[in-house]
Amino acid sequence: xxxxELHIPRYRKIYEMLRRHIEEGxxxxxxxxxxxxxxxxxxxxxxxxxxxxLDALVKDGYIKKHRGKGSIVSRKDPKAIGILSIVxxxxxxxxxxxxxxxxTPPTLEQWEEPFFYKLSNREKESGCIRLERLRLVKEVPVFxxxxxxxxxxxxxxxxxxxxxxxxxxxLRKNYKIDVIGGDQRIRAIPAKExxxxxxxxxxxxxxxxxxxKLETNxxxxxxxxxxxxxxxxxxxxxxx
Amino acid sequence: xxxxELHIPRYRKIYEMLRRHIEEGxxxxxxxxxxxxxxxxxxxxxxxxxxxxLDALVKDGYIKKHRGKGSIVSRKDPKAIGILSIVxxxxxxxxxxxxxxxxTPPTLEQWEEPFFYKLSNREKESGCIRLERLRLVKEVPVFxxxxxxxxxxxxxxxxxxxxxxxxxxxLRKNYKIDVIGGDQRIRAIPAKExxxxxxxxxxxxxxxxxxxKLETNxxxxxxxxxxxxxxxxxxxxxxx
DNA sequence: TACTTAATCTTGTATATACAAGTCATATAA
DNA sequence: TTATATGACTTGTATATACAAGATTAAGTA
Numbered sequence: 001x002x003x004x005e006l007h008i009p010r011y012r013k014i015y016e017m018l019r020r021h022i023e024e025g026x027x028x029x030x031x032x033x034x035x036x037x038x039x040x041x042x043x044x045x046x047x048x049x050x051x052x053x054l055d056a057l058v059k060d061g062y063i064k065k066h067r068g069k070g071s072i073v074s075r076k077d078p079k080a081i082g083i084l085s086i087v088x089x090x091x092x093x094x095x096x097x098x099x100x101x102x103x104t105p106p107t108l109e110q111w112e113e114p115f116f117y118k119l120s121n122r123e124k125e126s127g128c129i130r131l132e133r134l135r136l137v138k139e140v141p142v143f144x145x146x147x148x149x150x151x152x153x154x155x156x157x158x159x160x161x162x163x164x165x166x167x168x169x170x171l172r173k174n175y176k177i178d179v180i181g182g183d184q185r186i187r188a189i190p191a192k193e194x195x196x197x198x199x200x201x202x203x204x205x206x207x208x209x210x211x212x213k214l215e216t217n218x219x220x221x222x223x224x225x226x227x228x229x230x231x232x233x234x235x236x237x238x239x240x
Numbered sequence: 241x242x243x244x245e246l247h248i249p250r251y252r253k254i255y256e257m258l259r260r261h262i263e264e265g266x267x268x269x270x271x272x273x274x275x276x277x278x279x280x281x282x283x284x285x286x287x288x289x290x291x292x293x294l295d296a297l298v299k300d301g302y303i304k305k306h307r308g309k310g311s312i313v314s315r316k317d318p319k320a321i322g323i324l325s326i327v328x329x330x331x332x333x334x335x336x337x338x339x340x341x342x343x344t345p346p347t348l349e350q351w352e353e354p355f356f357y358k359l360s361n362r363e364k365e366s367g368c369i370r371l372e373r374l375r376l377v378k379e380v381p382v383f384x385x386x387x388x389x390x391x392x393x394x395x396x397x398x399x400x401x402x403x404x405x406x407x408x409x410x411l412r413k414n415y416k417i418d419v420i421g422g423d424q425r426i427r428a429i430p431a432k433e434x435x436x437x438x439x440x441x442x443x444x445x446x447x448x449x450x451x452x453k454l455e456t457n458x459x460x461x462x463x464x465x466x467x468x469x470x471x472x473x474x475x476x477x478x479x480x
Numbered sequence: 481t482a483c484t485t486a487a488t489c490t491t492g493t494a495t496a497t498a499c500a501a502g503t504c505a506t507a508t509a510a
Numbered sequence: 511t512t513a514t515a516t517g518a519c520t521t522g523t524a525t526a527t528a529c530a531a532g533a534t535t536a537a538g539t540a
Contacts, residue, residue, distance in 0.1 A: 011493075048288070188429070207428050208448075285524085287525090288524070292524090305490095308490050491533100496527085500524100501521085505518085
């Protein structure tokens with residue numbers, strides 16, 4: 001008995017559509033988006049709904065709005081990846097450019113000791129689902145990440161296919177888990193052998209290391225990830 | 241002839257009020273704000289107006305909203321949100337531990353070519369005030385930053401003493417310039433000779449490199465900084 | 481007691497409407 | 511020709527209303 005909880009709000013749909021169009025170049029840097037009223041008529045929506053979508057695009061840095069003029073596409077730098085904000089990597093880079101390889105499928109294990117964030121007893125007892133991925137942008141390996149999810153009420157997670165899927169999306173669509181915030185530590189470190197091999201760079205070359213804690217809408221449920229990033233060609237990007 | 245725009249939107253007023261209350265401790269970490277309907281009645285506003293204010297508080301990291309529950313104050317540290325602050329491996333670094341040395345006092349120059357952000361003609365023509373600093377935490381050099389400010393309406397800036405002062409504070413107190421946003425790119429790179437010397441690390445050792453654009457409340461006025469960070473002992477920390 | 485149900489809080493989504501204010505092209509008058 | 515004014519766009523602010531959906535508490539039932 002599963003009622004369809006795939007219900008996505010309308011403002012979200014039009015947000016995704018416009019973002020996709022911007023990423024695909026339908027609208028380019030400097031172009032004007034259709035006006036709010038035009039978007040209303042086109043998609044049969046009320047203006048506040050359209051505005052909600054546009055505000056999200058502003059927040060994520062895709063457009064800038066000017067009173068009296070319109071909404072201008074402002075996404076300048078496709079090489080900068082907006083992973084620092086709340087959006088996941090997929091959302092930041094654009095789906096078509098991003099390829100995800102699973103190095104280790106989701107596996108139930110004990111937590112590593114010591115872990116880079118302090119864990120509650122409940123988290124420790126539940127064990128840890130570990131997932132290693134390599135993510136490529138235009139065939140170039142850019143991210144190597146290890147994700148740690150407390151094994152609490154995630155039925156069949158270990159048998160899910162994750163290839164070329166966004167972790168955030170799998171969590172949202174299948175488990176109704178939304179990321180609502182988090183924090184992260186960032187360092188520049190020399191690549192160790194394994195990291196260097198995965199990212200195809202020299203051992204000892206500088207890589208970005210992020211340790212993140214992601215908070216979710218499930219009360220008290222957090223997950224963690226350790227992320228190595230090759231910034232030779234791409235750089236991390238954040239707005240604030 | 242500029243008539244004073246004394247007209248401040250209502251949603252802005254209530255936003256400012258709630259923010260002040262949070263900063264002053266009227267509402268503390270973990271407290272619930274009054275519900276949207278209560279705020280409506282209290283201030284005689286419609287709910288969308290109140291929601292606009294609350295959404296701004298969410299965006300700025302002061303609160304988190306939970307459907308069915310309410311708005312919870314989440315501001316942990318009083319630092320500007322999104323601007324990565326520094327944290328030690330064991331305990332957080334207090335203001336008293338931070339020391340700022342001026343390597344090059346504010347000097348009027350031409351802009352470097354090429355510059356790491358695209359500049360407007362107005363910015364180019366005005367020239368650039370350049371300021372180099374070294375920032376130490378507990379006597380250890382951690383940041384080496386170069387700041388670039390367009391020379392537009394900044395009287396006597398080049399003769400200001402900046403030693404052990406915050407650039408943000410000088411701008412706010414003396415020129416009424418507030419930073420309201422910005423974006424940044426982050427890379428891990430090998431330290432070149434000069435950077436290595438300043439940060440007292442080996443040449444070629446990994447350092448964090450941030451290139452930031454800071455937007456201000458002055459219409460169209462932005463400034464820029466390039467920041468090298470030694471993350472061997474300290475790491476950058478950010479909430480989102 | 482233990483469990484279920486219902487009521488009632490909360491925020492989220494969505495519509496319809498109105499007017500203010502900034503921008504720009506064009507028509508009009510000097 | 512050169513200003514000026516107008517009108518038709520744009521986004522910004524604000525209200526009133528309705529229902530959906532999550533969370534919590536209290537009442538009711540086994």
